[in-house]
Structures are given as C-alpha cells and as structure tokens.
Amino acid sequence: MAEALLDKDAVLEAHAANPAIASLLALDPAIIANAKFDRGELTLTIARESIVAAAKTVQQAGYNFLEDVTCVDWLPREPRFQVVYHIVSHSLKARIRLHVMVDSIDPSLDSIVPVWPSANFYEREVFDLFGVRFAGHPNLRRIMLPEEWDGHPLRKDYPVEGYR
Amino acid sequence: MGTVVNPPELENPSVDDVLADAARHNRNADPSQNATMILNMGPQHPSTHGVLRLVLEIDGETVLSCAPDIGYLHTGIEKTCEAKFYQQVVPLTDRIDYLSPMTNNLCYCLAVEKLLQLEIPERAQYMRVLLNELTRLNSHLVWLGTHAMDIGALTVFLYCFREREDVLRIFENVSGQRMMTSYFRVGGLSMEPPLDFYDQVRSFLKIMPERIDQYQNLLSGNPIWVNRTKGVGHLSAADAIALGVTGPPLRASGVDWDLRRDMPYSGYEKFDFKVPVSQDGDVWARYVVRLEEMRESVKICLQALDGMPEGPIKANAPKVVLPDREQMKTQMESLIYHFKIVTEGFTVPAGEVYQAVESPRGEMGYYAVSDGTSKPYRVHMRNPSFATLQALETMCKGRLLADVVAVIGSIDIVLGEIDR
Structure with missing residues (x-):
C-alpha cells in the first residue's frame, strides 16, 4: 500500500495529475483547504462555501457517481462536524472523498442536490441524525425519526443508552 | 382534472408535497370529472417487502406522484x-x-x-x-x-x-x-x-x-x-x-x-x-x-x-485475531492475547x-x-x-x-x- 501523505502540499504535488485536483486548482487554488492520502484513499477538504462549485467541478472532471454523504461529529473539537462525500468515477475506476468542516454555532452548508439528485436522501439523513442543515435542499425533513423527535441521535453528546 | 403540473424531473417529492399537490389538483375540480385521490400503501402492505410506506396520488389507475416514507425499522x-x-x-x-x-x-x-x-x-x-x-x-x-x-x-x-x-x-x-x-x-x-x-x-x-x-x-x-x-x-x-x-x-x-x-x-x-x-x-x-x-x-x-x-x-496477527482454542489452552501468551481481545478489544x-x-x-x-x-x-x-x-x-x-x-x-x- 502506498505511503500515507498527510501534508496538503505533498498530496497536491504527488497527485497533481489527478483530474479532480487539477480542475479544482484551476477553478480556485484556495478551494482545497486541506488534503491527505491515507490507506490508498484521497481526501480533499473543501472550503465550506464552495462545496457546490467543488461538486460540479469534480463531476465534470469525471467523478460521475455520488456514492454517499455522511457526517462525523468531532465534539469537542471545533469546527465540530465533518460532512463527508464519497464520489466514484466509473471511467477512472477511482474514488475521491471530500470533507467539509462545519462549526457547531451554525451547522449549515449548501446542498448538492442540484448537482446530484441522489444527495436528497443522504442529506436528509445527515440532517435528521446530526442536525446539520443543508441550504437549498428541496425537502429538508427528518427521514428516519418521527417529525416530533427531540435531538439528533448520532451527535456525540447524545447518549447511547439511558436518559437523554 | 386538466391542470396537472409535473414536478421538476428527478425530484423526490415528500409526503407533504404529494398531499399538497393533490389538494391543489382537486381544489377547482369539477365533481363530474375524475378527481385525483391519495392512496396510502403500507407500511404493512405485503408487496412492499417490509415496512415501506408509499403515499401515492392517483388519477384513476394512473400514478401522478409517489413519495416513500421510511424509518419504521430504524434501530440506530x-x-x-x-x-x-x-x-x-x-x-x-x-x-x-x-x-x-x-x-x-x-x-x-x-x-x-x-x-x-x-x-x-x-x-x-x-x-x-x-x-x-x-x-x-x-x-x-x-x-x-x-x-x-x-x-x-x-x-x-x-x-x-x-x-x-x-x-x-x-x-x-x-x-x-x-x-x-x-x-x-x-x-x-x-x-x-x-x-x-x-x-x-x-x-x-x-x-x-x-x-x-x-x-x-x-x-x-x-x-x-x-x-x-x-x-x-x-x-x-x-x-x-x-x-x-x-x-x-x-x-x-x-x-x-x-x-x-x-x-x-x-x-x-x-x-x-x-x-x-x-x-x-x-x-x-x-x-x-x-x-x-x-x-x-x-x-x-x-x-x-x-x-x-x-x-x-x-x-497472523495475534493482537487482533483470537487464537485457536488449542493454543489458548496450552500457551500462556495466547491466553493473554485471548483475554485482552475479549475484555478490552x-x-x-x-x-x-x-x-x-x-x-x-x-x-x-x-x-x-x-x-x-x-x-x-x-x-x-x-x-x-x-x-x-x-x-x-x-x-x-x-x-x-x-x-x-x-x-x-x-x-x-x-x-x-x-x-x-
């Protein structure tokens, strides 16, 4: 397995030929806030306000299939929420992961439903279980839990058992 | 019925969207004409393969829109x-x-x-x-x-x-x-x-x-x-x-x-x-x-x-994989690894x-x-x-x-x- 690269510049240099990185850098060099290459998987951290532009760019670069949108709660670290996108390219047979860091004061970012309609359910799930809001989502409601449910269970401050 | 507006392509309507659409379609409907109808299918319907609930707006036998409602089996x-x-x-x-x-x-x-x-x-x-x-x-x-x-x-x-x-x-x-x-x-x-x-x-x-x-x-x-x-x-x-x-x-x-x-x-x-x-x-x-x-x-x-x-x-990863029963019963080291994996992961x-x-x-x-x-x-x-x-x-x-x-x-x- 390839050596892990955890430094942004090293990753961008080693993977300069990657079409996603090349086109993202061509769009705006500041769009990639961080990058890492670990266990054979490429991860790019995207600036929060640019996720829709980044998704469009990555899609045009050949990463045509959105596999998954999910989130990780890094309580008590700030920014607290890490929204994770997995995108695969059918032609390149390669996968890329995008991160967007979202803080706990205003946990919101733009929805990528206009780019990939399949993000609809995934973003609703993240909203339901983490309380991260997706601006511009056509139907941002709870998907798993009842409408009147209190709290967002996958947050780390929500107990696994016992009383809330 | 006449004025059915197709929702934008590939948008999954929510249950509320379907209900609102139906209300809109039927507001000015002439009672002598066919009005649309809301049909609730599931979550106990045998052909939904589990507990899927669908809310459908139908015009006669034709499906105008359909919204899945899920979460009945959510176990966290x-x-x-x-x-x-x-x-x-x-x-x-x-x-x-x-x-x-x-x-x-x-x-x-x-x-x-x-x-x-x-x-x-x-x-x-x-x-x-x-x-x-x-x-x-x-x-x-x-x-x-x-x-x-x-x-x-x-x-x-x-x-x-x-x-x-x-x-x-x-x-x-x-x-x-x-x-x-x-x-x-x-x-x-x-x-x-x-x-x-x-x-x-x-x-x-x-x-x-x-x-x-x-x-x-x-x-x-x-x-x-x-x-x-x-x-x-x-x-x-x-x-x-x-x-x-x-x-x-x-x-x-x-x-x-x-x-x-x-x-x-x-x-x-x-x-x-x-x-x-x-x-x-x-x-x-x-x-x-x-x-x-x-x-x-x-x-x-x-x-x-x-x-x-x-x-x-x-x-061959003794710290991750549980040892064979035989080894665990006869070798001290394997017993320790077994104990540690089971109790501490x-x-x-x-x-x-x-x-x-x-x-x-x-x-x-x-x-x-x-x-x-x-x-x-x-x-x-x-x-x-x-x-x-x-x-x-x-x-x-x-x-x-x-x-x-x-x-x-x-x-x-x-x-x-x-x-x-």
Whole structure:
C-alpha cells in the first residue's frame, strides 16, 4: 500500500495529475483547504462555501457517481462536524472523498442536490441524525425519526443508552 | 382534472408535497370529472417487502406522484456500533440486510482490515468469495420468488424457496446459523468449515444451473409475466446515475459497472466472470440481469471451490485475531492475547476508510472512522436500497398503480438496510 501523505502540499504535488485536483486548482487554488492520502484513499477538504462549485467541478472532471454523504461529529473539537462525500468515477475506476468542516454555532452548508439528485436522501439523513442543515435542499425533513423527535441521535453528546 | 403540473424531473417529492399537490389538483375540480385521490400503501402492505410506506396520488389507475416514507425499522445501528468493540460490530452488520448477511460481514471486516492494514490469507479470501456468491444466490432466490409472487406467479416462489433452503443449510453447516451468520471475523473467518462443507456446496452447485433454467422456463415465456414486466418502470442510464442507483438496476439500465470487476476486493480479480448488462432499463431487464448474475455466481463458486488454496483461515496477527482454542489452552501468551481481545478489544490506528463491495442489491459501502481506540468512532453504512428507493418516483410516475408493485419488486429493496 502506498505511503500515507498527510501534508496538503505533498498530496497536491504527488497527485497533481489527478483530474479532480487539477480542475479544482484551476477553478480556485484556495478551494482545497486541506488534503491527505491515507490507506490508498484521497481526501480533499473543501472550503465550506464552495462545496457546490467543488461538486460540479469534480463531476465534470469525471467523478460521475455520488456514492454517499455522511457526517462525523468531532465534539469537542471545533469546527465540530465533518460532512463527508464519497464520489466514484466509473471511467477512472477511482474514488475521491471530500470533507467539509462545519462549526457547531451554525451547522449549515449548501446542498448538492442540484448537482446530484441522489444527495436528497443522504442529506436528509445527515440532517435528521446530526442536525446539520443543508441550504437549498428541496425537502429538508427528518427521514428516519418521527417529525416530533427531540435531538439528533448520532451527535456525540447524545447518549447511547439511558436518559437523554 | 386538466391542470396537472409535473414536478421538476428527478425530484423526490415528500409526503407533504404529494398531499399538497393533490389538494391543489382537486381544489377547482369539477365533481363530474375524475378527481385525483391519495392512496396510502403500507407500511404493512405485503408487496412492499417490509415496512415501506408509499403515499401515492392517483388519477384513476394512473400514478401522478409517489413519495416513500421510511424509518419504521430504524434501530440506530450506527449509534450502537460506536459503543461496541470492533469485533462486536460484526453481528450487528448481519441485521442490516438480513437477506445478505455475509456481504455485510465481509464489507465491515474489509473496512476494519483496511484500517489495520492487515493482510488476509488466500484461503480465507477464497472462502469469503465463495460464501458471498452463495449469499448472492440466496438473495436473488428470495427476490425472484417474492417478485414473481407479487405479480401473480405463485409457483416460482415455492421453487425458489426450495433452493434457498439448500443455501441456508450450507450456511447453518458452516456457521451454525441459517440467517444471522456472523461467520467472518476481522482477520479472516471465525472457524474452519466442517469436513462435508465442500461436498455440500458442490452438490448444490451441480443442480443450480438446471434450476435457474426451470425458473426461466416458468417465467420468460409466460405472457402474463412478459406483459407485466416489459416496458414497465423504465429508468434511463443518466437518471440511474443521477439518482444513485447501483447494482442490477443500474446494469439493467445499460451502465456497465460492477465493483467486483472494476474495483476488486477480497481477491475477486482472480476470478473469471461476466457482468450481465441490459440496455432496456425496465422491470424485465432487471429480471434478465439478475438471472444471468445467478448463473455467473454459480461459476464463481465453482472457481472458488476448484482453486481453494491450502493454508490458514486467519491472519497472523495475534493482537487482533483470537487464537485457536488449542493454543489458548496450552500457551500462556495466547491466553493473554485471548483475554485482552475479549475484555478490552483491539486498538485500531486512527484514520478513516471507505470500503465498498457489490452486494446483491448494489454498492454496499462501510465508512469507518477510528480515533485510535478499540471502539469505532463512527461507522456509517452506505446501503444500496436506500439510494435505489429514490428512483421509485421516476420509475412509477405516469404508470398504472399495479406497476408500482412490479417496480418495487424489481428494485429488490430490503427495508432493514434502508432504515438501519
């Protein structure tokens, strides 16, 4: 397995030929806030306000299939929420992961439903279980839990058992 | 009725959207004309394959819009995973997709092995491939039986469940459980397969191709089956990709993509098999693709049996893999490792991985995040049924109500993995 690269510049240099990185850098060099290459998987951290532009760019670069949108709660670290996108390219047979860091004061970012309609359910799930809001989502409601449910269970401050 | 406005393409309406649409359509409706009607289907409807609830707006027999309402089976498995040791998560993964437990076991184990950067012995890989293909046969048999039954061909169900029983006996023999197998472990398999296992699989594989022909004979020439499936529930390749559809429905829409071949895992690159693709994109195409897949699965199983190498079934990683009973009883060191793994779990280096496998229903992915402790910081499952369900509205809109049942059967959803 390839050596892990955890430094942004090293990753961008080693993977300069990657079409996603090349086109993202061509769009705006500041769009990639961080990058890492670990266990054979490429991860790019995207600036929060640019996720829709980044998704469009990555899609045009050949990463045509959105596999998954999910989130990780890094309580008590700030920014607290890490929204994770997995995108695969059918032609390149390669996968890329995008991160967007979202803080706990205003946990919101733009929805990528206009780019990939399949993000609809995934973003609703993240909203339901983490309380991260997706601006511009056509139907941002709870998907798993009842409408009147209190709290967002996958947050780390929500107990696994016992009383809330 | 007259003024039906089609919602924008590929947007999944919510239940409220459907209700609001219906209210709007009927506001100025002339009572002598046909008004639209809201129909609630499920969650206890037998042809929704579990607890799927659909809210449909229908104009006579024509479906105008359709909104799935899910969550009735939500058990919070992802949250539960965070409170368990890595090895304790394996039995939870069975419960996600109860028709393909081995695929879930495999995907989770591969993800954790990737985090640990653990090499798995070749024999364990072959066994995993063999059992995964048997799982695919098992799952497709249930799909074909129930799908045919939904459309009215009751006989096929009995035939399919006869063969499924054989697969379940194999699972019981190898793991001790018919459905919730939990046979794979991080680092290999839980135990040696019993002595008669290979013969049992071989005799099953011997009859299987002929049995698939039988199912095909029962259905493919049946005019009712053909009329109920051909041209029904059409999904174009572009829509399938946009809506996140994977697996047989994607290949039935003409996208030649199979993770087993295109991004191989667990040694699939050593196997020779075809990926059936159809250009039609309808219920019939999904039926043809899955039947062909069953034939290919039989071939893969035979290759795995013939090429089964000698060797251990567990990786040589004493800190991760439980020692053999014999060693544990006789060697101090093994006893200590055993005690530590059982009581404290094993630690996994910090990091994150995404591992995807081709489950019978499509791309199943496990996203695992480790913070360096013995419990996963986060486990997320990307389930094929969850994404495929989003395409339901596109496939059903403008079709007859009875076709909804055919379409649900053809996308082969399992509500356990949609709701998790």
